[in-house]
Amino acid sequence: MMRLLGTLEGEKEALRFYSFLKGEEIDCTYDPVPSSEGTYEFWVVHEDKIEQAAHWLSEFKKNPNDPRFDVKEHPIDTEGVAEEEEKEPVQLRALQMRQRVRSRMxxxxxxxxxxxxxxxxxxxxxxxxxxxxxxxxxxxxxxxxxxxxxxxxxxxxxxxxxxxxxxxxxxxxxxxxxxxxxxxxxxxxxxxxxxxxxxxxxxxxxxxxxxxxxxxxxxxxxxxxxxxxxxxxxxxxxxxxxxxxxxxxxxxxxxxxxxxxxxxxxxxxxxxxxxxxxxxxxxxxxxxxxxxxxxxxxxxxxxxxxxxxxxxxxxxxxxxxxxxxxxxxxxxxxxxxxxxxxxxxxxxxxxxxxxxxxxx
CATH class of the missing domain: 1.20.1540.10 (Rhomboid-like)
Structure with missing residues (x-):
């Protein structure tokens, strides 16, 4: 089950932080908030990573331009996805990942x-x-x-x-x-x-x-x-x-x-x-x-x-x-x-x- 970490403003900042978390081996995804344009909510896949991810989110909000967060972007599917899938919009890839772990109710x-x-x-x-x-x-x-x-x-x-x-x-x-x-x-x-x-x-x-x-x-x-x-x-x-x-x-x-x-x-x-x-x-x-x-x-x-x-x-x-x-x-x-x-x-x-x- 995924846990909500928090939110960030701006698609560029969201992608930057997401890429950093992936570099820290923290499985996560982020979704656009429908009721607030430009706001993205982050979800952490494993609960034992939530405290670490919360620490980095707090640091990122203090200074998004900190060199510590300058990392190479990672694709959503770390096990390998087709090159054309990596070119999909960030929002679409994030929603697809969350949909895969979501129950069918x-x-x-x-x-x-x-x-x-x-x-x-x-x-x-x-x-x-x-x-x-x-x-x-x-x-x-x-x-x-x-x-x-x-x-x-x-x-x-x-x-x-x-x-x-x-x-x-x-x-x-x-x-x-x-x-x-x-x-x-x-x-x-x-x-x-x-x-x-x-x-x-x-x-x-x-x-x-x-x-x-x-x-x-x-x-x-x-x-x-x-x-x-x-x-x-x-x-x-x-x-x-x-x-x-x-x-x-x-x-x-x-x-x-x-x-x-x-x-x-x-x-x-x-x-x-x-x-x-x-x-x-x-x-x-x-x-x-x-x-x-x-x-x-x-x-x-x-x-x-x-x-x-x-x-x-x-x-x-x-x-x-x-x-x-x-x-x-x-x-x-x-x-x-x-x-x-x-x-x-x-x-x-x-x-x-x-x-x-x-x-x-």
Whole structure:
């Protein structure tokens, strides 16, 4: 795995320093930074050379014209490349070298494919329900939803779930945990809802429900938004961690964010956004604690995602007060608890050396 060394300004200076490092037998490459014209970031192939390379970078920045750095330029392929390849632009050769050591991110691709297939499958089931009973509630649950959602009542009660959760009168004998949000919203009349059973199916051994809601999505825009963010963030984490680390990070974030969302809103929530926010939090922390790992996520991207989450939470708070004081029936169907708990979990994991690039 390659480690980010630092940056230099100017193509001539970058090539000069690169040639010097090759002369010092420090395998490296350098790439142009897309967001900053004329800036090049250096990557060192072997971690045991990072301290030596960092020393020379510091010296080079002090005086790029120092005679110590006057060395013959070396081709990128030290094992011998064709003469015509040596004439290729420096940027192209550097990008080609980095591409050869870069992972193909198979796990991120697999997750995207799984989410897409489940979205199509769920869509077919919804269409079948609509054909069989055109008067059916638009929120009726598909078999896939009842099997993969976080928790459900016992199988005998599933037919009553939609009627129970989407009915106007939710007070009475609680058979489905409807979340703390609804309890607080209807307090004190709703305090009996606290007696509803929790983790019904999970306690019966259906532990896959802890993570499977992440792979379900309700609309095309929902899955498109989440998969674009996963493609951006997941690839970066997968490229810089071991495969099992990436899987474990995603599982921990998913389980924690799903559990908190279930406690807050009940069993009906879906989407990968909790893990997406967790990956963003993880990357943000790794950038702060280990910038040499080279996560290229721009600060503006993190700010955009943070503003989006804060905006959704603000709308949720406004919705709560509007409904609580019977001003307007403005309801939100956003898993804000999953977003916040996922981001915080990612930040915590990003502080643990076990999940670092060189972790065990």
């Amino acid at each position: 198979p796990l991120t691709r697999l997750i995207v494919i799984i989410c897409a297939l489940l979205y199509i499958w769920n869509g077919y089931q919804m269409a079948d329900i609509a054909k069989e009973d055109p008067d059916q509630e638009m929120y009726s649950l598909t078999p896939l939803m009842t099997d993969l959602s976080y928790d459900m009542p016992t199988a005998a009660s599933r037919a009553e779930l939609s009627k129970k959760i989407f009915s106007e009168d939710r007070i009475g004998n609680p058979t489905v945990w409807d979340g703390l949000y609804e309890v607080v919203l209807g307090w004190p009349e709703s305090k009996g809802e606290l007696d509803a059973p929790l983790f019904v199916q999970i306690r019966q051994g259906e532990v896959w429900r802890l993570i499977t809601p992440c792979f379900l999505h309700g609309s095309f825009l929902h899955i498109l938004f989440n998969m674009l963010w996963l493609w951006m963030l997941g690839r970066q984490v997968e490229e810089r961690t071991k495969k099992w680390q990436y899987i474990l990070i995603s599982l921990i974030i998913g389980i924690v964010s799903n559990t908190f969302q279930y406690l807050m809103s009940g069993p009906l929530f879906i989407g990968y956004s909790g893990i997406v926010c967790g990956l963003a939090g993880f990357i943000w922390m790794r950038q702060r604690r280990a910038p040499w790992e080279g996560y290229p996520l721009q600060r503006g991207t993190l700010i955009f995602l943070a503003v989006f989450v804060v905006g959704m939470v603000s709308l949720q708070v406004a919705s709560f007060f509007l409904i609580r004081f019977q001003i307007a029936n403005f309801s939100m169907n956003i898993a804000n608890t999953a977003h916040i708990s996922g981001a915080l979990t990612g930040i915590v994991l990003g502080r643990i050396p076990f999940f670092s690039k060189g972790g065990v």
